[in-house]
């Protein structure tokens with residue numbers, strides 16, 4: 001009867017290295033390691049990252065403080081308190097009656113499901129592709145309105161300021177406003193000092209309270 005424990009000449013020769021076959025083969029494959037964070041790979045275009053509160057082309061905010069996003073959130077991660085726009089006091093932050101006075105998103109709770117942006121009736125709230133949201137303390141992961149607001153683009157004026165002259169709220173949503181007008185710029189120049197107090201009471205009201213009031 002043949003002895004099965006005896007191999008041929010070549011099998012005996014390569015036996016010591018046979019166990020390294022996978023290792024050797026892997027050495028010649030393309031390296032899959034990503035040099036993060038030095039090299040950041042782009043996400044898919046519809047990746048759900050950090051939220052953003054958008055603005056109209058003249059700089060007024062799109063958020064109307066309706067709280068629908070907060071109600072839609074399954075993780076209870078959003079806190080919104082609406083406020084009344086007040087033209088007489090120079091405190092208009094959005095077209096229409098109301099604006100988002102306080103707005104916070106708690107990224108310790110958020111599961112990036114996107115239900116909030118689906119619920120938003122004005123497309124004020126969208127999600128960016130930004131995913132670097134780690135931190136080493138709880139407070140810094142509660143983002144305030146100031147942090148979430150979209151950066152100013154060319155042609156915008158920071159709120160508060162009046163709506164474009166002759167335009168109604170619906171005109172903003174019908175895309176009839178393309179940029180801030182000279183009249184709005186003039187108003188901002190004239191009210192710069194006055195609105196700095198107002199901004200403290202309005203926009204920054206969102207900010208002051210933002211930093212002190214946590215999401216549940």
Ligand code: SF4
Pocket residue numbers: 072073074075076077078105109110111112113114115116117
């Ligand atoms: S993405 Fe989902 S969990 Fe995060 S705030 Fe929006 S609704 Fe809440």
Ligand code: SF4
Pocket residue numbers: 062063064065066067068069070080100119120121122123124125
């Ligand atoms: S972000 Fe949208 S849904 Fe949330 S309060 Fe503002 S307008 Fe309403």
